[in-house]
């Protein structure tokens with residue numbers, strides 16, 4: 001299993017290096033040269049396996065011999081020790097709940113597998129490392145909690161101070177120990193820029209910086225698991241084609257789905273559901289890519305991304321090239337992309353209406369990101385009635401109790417908080433009041449903090 005950079009300006013590397021480095025030196029993202037294949041017989045046999053068995057089958061194709069089988073089983077058991085329920089909502093439409101992990105976000109999947117695998121490699125090599133990560137809301141919590149107390153790893157998380165909820169903040173700031181959090185007076189894209197600059201900065205070499213954003217391939221491949229899992233729970237025939245509706249922000253989730261499809265999963269269409277940051281549906285429509293700067297604030301705040309990093313991987317999959325600044329060097333085969341993906345932009349009004357109608361129709365609460373996905377599958381159903389025989393799975397990517405104000409004002413119901421969240425809200429926060437505006441402020445902070 002070899003990897004290249006989506007900017008094509010660094011050499012070929014193996015799985016372990018891709019995981020530990022996170023990002024290529026040419027600022028591109030690591031991507032598989034070749035995608036492992038699974039035959040339809042095996043996919044069909046997944047119906048009779050449990051999640052751990054399926055996960056072992058899939059992950060071992062990515063890691064080949066870099067981790068011993070018994071160790072891998074332990075890693076998966078430890079990292080993904082929570083339920084992944086799939087419920088039928090109506091007719092052929094299902095919801096897969098990815099919000100049962102410790103931070104109640106689907107990001108727990110990638111973050112927890114990545115953390116355990118990194119620690120495993122570092123332990124074997126007797127090395128240490130510093131994770132630098134930018135968050136638009138949920139990544140920070142998932143990453144901080146996944147790496148918390150890992151002996152060989154320190155974590156620095158940057159978040160847009162005024163754009164995340166108190167609960168999202170507390171998921172990172174109440175940990176302490178090896179977890180440092182920094183509120184930035186800016187947007188997610190500003191946080192991401194600071195992180196990228198630090199990676200390119202030779203003066204910080206000693207920190208052995210790595211990334212746990214969805215730019216790290218180690219975050220991405222574990223996300224293929226719930227595509228295979230949810231598929232295996234609902235199909236009736238071998239080779240049955242289905243639809244997935246994927247709430248999308250930085251497009252890691254969708255990229256994982258596209259990889260699963262290339263591996264052999266029979267997906268008729270992905271419905272990429274975005275909020276008002278509609279650069280991707282616009283691109284599919286016009287063939288011209290224009291990032292949105294600054295990104296727009298929507299209630300599905302973990303998807304407020306004006307230039308998704310993982311577009312580099314999606315372009316790469318379809319023979320194109322786009323760099324980290326959003327400059328297109330080579331257009332991908334856009335007709336092929338259109339065959340695989342339909343993208344809808346859902347504004348805040350429709351998102352709110354969807355939360356209300358979902359509650360009225362099914363007496364259940366859906367949170368803003370899942371609601372964007374649900375609104376999108378509904379548009380698809382209305383637009384393509386000829387596909388009504390296909391089953392669909394929409395991902396609920398976070399737990400409703402993480403967005404109490406919005407949910408209460410729309411439904412009059414206070415969503416019950418899972419225990420993992422309840423406990424955390426009572427803990428004290430470690431808040432750093434440092435003002436960081438430019439890269440040099442951030443660099444000085446790191447130099448001081450780690451006494452370089």
Ligand SMILES: *Cc1c(COP(=O)(O)O)cnc(C)c1O
Pocket residue numbers: 105106107137138139214247248249250251252253254302303369397398
């Ligand atoms: C991060 C996030 C998303 C977007 O996922 P991407 O992989 O960045 O597209 C959607 N919903 C929630 C709740 C998230 O935290």
